[in-house]
Amino acid sequence: MARFLPQVPGLIYGIRGENLYVNLFATSTADLVVNNHAFRLKQETKYPWNGRIRLTVQSGSGQATFRLRIPGWVNDQVLPSDLYRFMEPATSAPQLKINGQIQLFSSERGYAVIRRMWQQGDVLEWSLPMQVRRVTAHEKVAQNKNRMALQYGPIVFAAEGADYPDGRVHHLYVPDTQKLAFRYDANLLSGLGTLVGQAQAVYKDASNHIKSRKVNFKAIPYFAWSHRGRAEMAVWIPRSSEPATAVFSPPLPAQSLIKTSGGGNAELLRDGKTNKPFVWTASGGKLWVQYDFPTTQEVSQVEVFWDTPPKSWSVSALYNGRWHRIWNPSEVWGVRKGWNRVILETARTQQIRLEVEPEGTQLPALSEWKVY
The missing domain is CATH 2.60.420 (Maltose phosphorylase, domain 3)
Structure with missing residues (x-):
């Protein structure tokens, strides 16, 4: 500075x-x-x-x-x-x-x-003419198919869960015909421009059928997200219900093949419970647990629940037959008992591995490992 x-x-x-x-x-x-x-x-x-x-x-x-x-x-x-x-x-x-x-x-x-x-x-x-603009990505960017980003002047906007009662945004979609307007909010983070209008939110009814309902939509400048607590965020917003319904797909760990360097029942790591941990067995090499995804995925966040924290841990992705550590911009890997959340540099891979270093002779115990 x-x-x-x-x-x-x-x-x-x-x-x-x-x-x-x-x-x-x-x-x-x-x-x-x-x-x-x-x-x-x-x-x-x-x-x-x-x-x-x-x-x-x-x-x-x-x-x-x-x-x-x-x-x-x-x-x-x-x-x-x-x-x-x-x-x-x-x-x-x-x-x-x-x-x-x-x-x-x-x-x-x-x-x-x-x-x-x-x-x-x-x-x-x-x-300079200012209007709400919709942005699409090149057709070869498969991840952004049938999605759009929002821009007003030079600013790219994002929907953030802090502006929605349930804290969620990944189930929203904004049809191309829906008009959005710019509105300056002097009370939001000392004054920010916002985009407002209507969106559709997908949900499951009592019969487990997927439906959608109209909700108020609000987006804030992308640079301003993550200043109001932990919540979902989306820049690339679905234009129809199809991408939005992906929120009802099983989480990545549930879709994956799980492997470990050795230990107890690895299924405990993805059962959604924290009352019974997975414990590694001692080995002469590294201790690790691994998810093999069914297809290539983008991973940018992990959450772990430690019962017995390790001395240190990291996350690696497999590229071209070799494991490469994923960069953690904060350089802080949570080792406290309970939940620890880490934001990573986005990695596009089909295999991801969590590697741990024990604290002395004490073997780590892990109850849950979530990836996003």
Whole structure:
């Protein structure tokens, strides 16, 4: 942070010859020398919650070229590749005003170009069209088939369980015809933009039939999730009931073949109970337990319930015939008695292994091992 903060002015504005580049949109005041002319510029905006940016020349005058960044999403580009695309085109184009008058502008290499003799008191207004956009992934991304992400301006949104009475979101789907709206919530985490509307929630009725009902939908910026306690989160939201009903599939451990380095009844690790643990038997090598999934899966989270915690433990995935430890960004592996939860770097694999190191001669005892 100590290095980053002094760099912020140079990230917002850049100068080359007679050109002033406005790269980032943030309320600020800057003293700049452009083409040997000294300017004081005041920038006012509530970006990214709306697309209106106001630049005022508070002092100075002279010939200069202002170049205002045109974000890729304005030109219907999620990323500079075909990995993602917007489902519908933007409904309007950027608009430029100088001193209240709409101006035509040319664009060069992602910037709107305005050449003129600037005077003290000039006001430049740059308006970027903001609307709720649906994003889909390339058809070869099988995991995201029949799902969409939500974007408003530059911000990607996520549904988080904290906004739903049951704390769940993976059973929701939002049809393509359902309209969503942007709403600023000043009371949410000191002020955040949200997307609101209606969604469908799948459930099982008394006869065990899968049905759906209408519920209120809310999504928050992806960067803001996990600040209100433990809950489900989803960025890629189903567009129909089919992907949403996957929540009724058996959990991954129940679908898997289980193996161990040696010990008692390994089925205890996935019976949903914590009253009777699996205990390893001593061996000259590593102690481990392994799930073999029926198909390749993405794993990004594990939960373990220790009756007798080990000295240490880790999780590995099999790639190309070799076991590789999955990175734990926090570097904290819970070894307290009871439940321990670890968020991992997402691993795409068909086999996953939990490896433990005993505490002295005391063999670890594990009641449950969940993977997500």
